[in-house]
Every structure is written in C-alpha cells, then in structure tokens.
Amino acid sequence: METKDRLEQESDLRIMFEEAMVNNEECYRILIEKSSDAIVIHSDYKHVFANETAAKMLGFSKAKDLLKVDFSKFIEEENFYESMEIYNEILAKKTNGETYDTTLITIDGRQISVKIQGTYIIYRGKPSVLVVFKDLSTEKEVEKLSADIEEKGKMLEDTIFLNKRITEHFANVSHELRTPLNVILGAIQILALYDSRDSMVNSIDKIQAYYKTMKQNCYRLLRLVNNLIDLSKIDSGFFELKRRNGNIVDVIEGITMSIVSYCETKNITLIFDTEVEEKYMAFDHDKIERIMLNLLSNAIKFTNEGGTIFVYIEDVGKEISIIVKDSGVGIDEKQQELIFERYRQADNIMLNVAQGTGIGLSLVKALVELHKGLIHVKSKLGEGTEFYITLPVEILDTSQEEHKETEVRSNVERISIEFSDIYS
Numbered sequence: 169m170e171t172k173d174r175l176e177q178e179s180d181l182r183i184m185f186e187e188a189m190v191n192n193e194e195c196y197r198i199l200i201e202k203s204s205d206a207i208v209i210h211s212d213y214k215h216v217f218a219n220e221t222a223a224k225m226l227g228f229s230k231a232k233d234l235l236k237v238d239f240s241k242f243i244e245e246e247n248f249y250e251s252m253e254i255y256n257e258i259l260a261k262k263t264n265g266e267t268y269d270t271t272l273i274t275i276d277g278r279q280i281s282v283k284i285q286g287t288y289i290i291y292r293g294k295p296s297v298l299v300v301f302k303d304l305s306t307e308k309e310v311e312k313l314s315a316d317i318e319e320k321g322k323m324l325e326d327t328i329f330l331n332k333r334i335t336e337h338f339a340n341v342s343h344e345l346r347t348p349l350n351v352i353l354g355a356i357q358i359l360a361l362y363d364s365r366d367s368m369v370n371s372i373d374k375i376q377a378y379y380k381t382m383k384q385n386c387y388r389l390l391r392l393v394n395n396l397i398d399l400s401k402i403d404s405g406f407f408e409l410k411r412r413n414g415n416i417v418d419v420i421e422g423i424t425m426s427i428v429s430y431c432e433t434k435n436i437t438l439i440f441d442t443e444v445e446e447k448y449m450a451f452d453h454d455k456i457e458r459i460m461l462n463l464l465s466n467a468i469k470f471t472n473e474g475g476t477i478f479v480y481i482e483d484v485g486k487e488i489s490i491i492v493k494d495s496g497v498g499i500d501e502k503q504q505e506l507i508f509e510r511y512r513q514a515d516n517i518m519l520n521v522a523q524g525t526g527i528g529l530s531l532v533k534a535l536v537e538l539h540k541g542l543i544h545v546k547s548k549l550g551e552g553t554e555f556y557i558t559l560p561v562e563i564l565d566t567s568q569e570e571h572k573e574t575e576v577r578s579n580v581e582r583i584s585i586e587f588s589d590i591y592s
Contacts, residue, residue, distance in 0.1 A: 206282075206303070208239075209289070210255065211296040215239050225282075225303055227275035242272045244279075254286065258297050262288045265297075269304065281308050348385030355382045387585045394585070395531050402534045409452040409538050413564055416456065417447050417481055420490060423457045424479045427464060427583055435473040442481035447488055450564040455535050461586035462532050463492040463555050468587070470496035470553070490557040499547040507545065508533040 206222035208215055215235045223231040226242055243251050247270055258265045265286040271279050281304040286297045355378040401407035424440045431438040460479075467477045475495040482489040499507065507529050536543045540560050547553035 206301050208234075208299050208301075209291050209296050210239060210299060211291055211294045213239070216291065216296065222301075225274070225280065225301075226272070227278070237275065242274070244271055244273060247271065255297055258286045258288050259295055262295075264288070272301070280305050348388045351385045352382045355379075384584070391585045395528065399531055399534065402531075402538070407538070409455060411450045411452050411539075411564060413448055413450050414453060415446050415448055416451055416488060416559075417442055417445060419451075419453055419456055420460055420479070420481060423460045424464065427461075427468075427587075430583070430587065431468065431477065434468060434471075436468060436471055437476045438479070439476065440479045444481065444483040447481075447483060447561070448563065449488065449559070449561045451539060451559065455538075457582065458586070459532050459535050459557070460490075460492070461583060462528050465586050466528070467492060467494035467496065467553075470494065472496065484558075486561055487558050488561055490559070491554060492557075493552065493554040495552040498549040498551050498553055499545065500549045501547075504545050504547055508543070 203219060203221060206225045207217075207219045208222050209217035215237070218231045218234045220231055223229070223234045226234060228234045240248060251270070254265050254268075267283060267285040269281065269283050272282050273279055282301040283304055284299060284301040286299045289296050289298045291298075359375060359378055398407060421440055421442070424438065428438050464477065464479075471477060471494045477495075478491075478493040480491045480493070482491070509530060533543050536557055536559070542558045544556050545553060546556070
C-alpha cells in the first residue's frame with residue numbers, strides 16, 4: 169500500500185514538473201515571439217526558430233518563410249568567415265559570444281546595420297546558438313543626422329563669420345575707393361577755382377602739386393582695382409601665369425635697386441645681397457616683380473626714417489629663397505597667421521601710420537602659390553618683419569615657354585602704382 173502511494177505521489181510530481189516545464193517553455197516562447205529584438209536559433213547551421221521581429225527585419229511576412237532560407241544568404245561575403253568563427257566558438261566553448269556590430273542583407277537586397285550577440289543553448293535536445301540582433305538603422309540615421317546638423321551648424325557659423333569679414337572688407341574697400349576719389353575731386357575743384365580766377369600762371373607750383381596728388385590717387389585706385397580683379401580671376405580659376413626661363417636674381421635685383429632713390433627720400437637704407445649671381449628658372453617675370461614691389465611697399469610703409477630694408481637671395485639647389493626684411497614696427501605673433509588671409513589685416517597694421525584693404529598680402533600669397541612656392545613671415549612687435557619666399561627651380565622647354573607680351577607700363581609706372589598708398 170505504501171509503495172503504491174509513493175508511486176502515485178512520484179507520478180503526480182512528475183506530471184506537475186512536466187506541466188511546469190511546458191508552461192515555462194510556453195512562457196519563454198511567448199516572450200521571444202513578442203520581443204522587440206530579432207531572435208533566431210541556429211542548429212546544425214540552419215535556422216530552426218525565428219520570431220516575427222526577425223522575419224520582418226529580414227524582409228519576410230512570416231517567420232516560417234525565413235526558416236526556409238539558408239542563413240548564409242543574409243551575411244555579407246566579406247563578413248561570412250568571421251561570423252562562422254564566432255558561431256563555432258560559441259558552440260565549442262558553450263558560452264556567450266561577444267556583442268559586435270555588422271551588416272546583414274535582407275531578402276530583397278537591402279543592407280541593415282545590426283548589433284549581434286550569440287548565446288549557447290540546448291534547443292530540442294541539440295546544441296544550438298540563440299542569436300539576438302538589434303536593428304541599428306534608426307540609431308545610425310540619428311547619428312548621421314546629428315553629424316549632419318553639427319556640420320551644417322559649423323558651416324552656418326563659418327558662413328556668418330565669412331559674411332561678416334566680407335562685409336567689413338567691402339566697407340574698407342569702399343572707404344579706400346572713396347578717399348582717393350574725394351582727393352581727386354577736391355583737387356579738380358581747386359584747379360577750376362584757379363582757372364576761374366585766371367591765376368594759373370602765378371600758381372604753377374601749387375597746380376603741379378595738385379596734379380601730382382591726382383595722379384597718385386589715380387594710381388591708388390588702379391592698384392586697388394587691379395588687386396580685386398586678379399583675386400577674382402584666381403578664385404574663379406581664370407588667372408594664368410606667363411612663365412618663361414630667365415635669371416630670377418637679375419629680375420629681383422633690378423626691381424629692388426629701382427626703388428633706391430625712393431627709399432632715400434624717406435631716409436630709409438635699402439640693401440640688396442645675394443649668394444648667387446645667376447639662377448635660371450621658369451617664372452612669370454611680371455608677377456615676381458609685382459610680388460617684390462608689394463613686399464617692398466609694405467616694408468617702406470612700416471619702417472620709420474633711419475630704418476633699413478634688406479633683400480637677400482639664397483640658392484638652395486632645387487629651390488631658391490627670397491627674403492625681405494625690415495626694421496619697422498613688426499607684427500604681433502598672434503596676428504602673423506592673419507596677414508595672408510583674404511579680407512584681413514593684422515591689428516597693428518591698422519594704425520594711423522598706414523591703412524589699406526588687407527588684400528595685398530593675400531594676393532602675394534596667391535601669386536607665390538601659383539608658382540608652386542611658399543611664403544611665411546617671422547616678426548616681433550617693435551623689432552621688424554621678415555618675409556620668406558621659397559620657389560621651386562624648374563626649367564621649361566622652349567615649346568613650353570609663354571611668350572612675353574608687350575609691356576605697356578614702364579617700371580616707373582609700376583612702382584608708382586604699387587607704392588601709391590604710401591604718402592609723404
């Protein structure tokens with residue numbers, strides 16, 4: 169009797185346990201089916217279970233349709249062997265795999281970014297891998313959108329900053345245009361007054377002075393317009409150098425020595441020196457002269473009476489260096505990076521000593537770079553400034569040389585134009 173009761177009790181316990189197992193399995197099945205994460209179970213390298221989320225993510229309307237397709241179809245070819253290594257390692261070690269990001273291919277060929285983790289389980293009596301993967305597409309889109317917003321925000325800030333700079337620049341250009349025009353107009357009005365009084369013969373010296381003033385301001389306007397036109401051409405890609413072979417030392421020495429008398433009127437000593445007398449290379453002769461005149465103009469403008477300007481040429485084999493050094497007011501270290509920027513002037517240049525549009529040195533830099541060269545500045549406030557130009561030495565074949573066009577302007581006129589914003 170006792171044995172019968174014990175067997176019945178064990179049978180009841182087994183039934184309860186089996187019912188609990190069934191209920192527990194059903195509970196887990198419901199949880200997996202309703203999970204927002206995609207879940208599949210692989211056994212013997214096949215899909216043996218998939219929830220609806222996994223089916224929809226991979227492009228199927230029903231989970232049973234997903235089970236009919238080999239799981240390798242959803243893995244990119246370059247990621248297949250890596251995925252198989254992870255899969256086999258989970259089975260061998262009977263453990264959880266590391267979470268990693270990868271790309272799956274849906275049944276209709278779309279690529280989706282997912283985060284995957286595999287876990288070792290026994291499913292229906294067989295070693296299997298339960299794979300949970302989460303769609304990162306929305307997360308990636310949010311990240312991309314955030315990056316785009318950040319990039320667009322930076323572009324907006326840069327645009328606002330540049331627009332402010334351009335507005336300031338054109339306000340400065342407007343002033344630079346208006347000033348010489350007012351001077352010319354004033355001189356014309358005074359000349360007209362002399363003419364109306366019939367006293368021009370007795371005031372010839374004053375009249376010549378007014379003519380000189382008008383001519384200088386015409387040159388000043390011409391220089392400004394030339395700079396603006398050339399910068400516009402460079403920006404639009406229409407500016408071309410007319411390079412031809414020549415002795416660059418001779419050209420630099422010639423343009424430097426041509427302003428000696430001008431420096432003497434300012435009581436400034438100009439020294440030219442070179443370690444090589446000849447250096448033949450291809451360059452645009454007119455543009456090199458213009459570069460030098462611009463740098464020399466700046467040097468004169470910011471060097472006080474009794475100061476010195478030094479021009480030196482170094483031969484570095486495949487390159488040649490040109491140095492223009494002055495003993496002028498100098499440039500603060502924080503401002504030195506700004507002087508070559510378009511629409512900018514270093515703060516200390518905006519002194520009453522001299523003012524300008526802030527495009528001269530940006531044009532110099534552009535012309536140097538068109539020659540495939542480099543320019544940089546070394547300066548200390550109150551101790552002068554040194555400009556260093558480095559140009560590559562290249563010889564053109566005769567067929568490559570640009571023929572020199574007939575020059576309308578003399579050196580004197582070019583100097584007058586480049587030095588037009590220096591007033592006595």
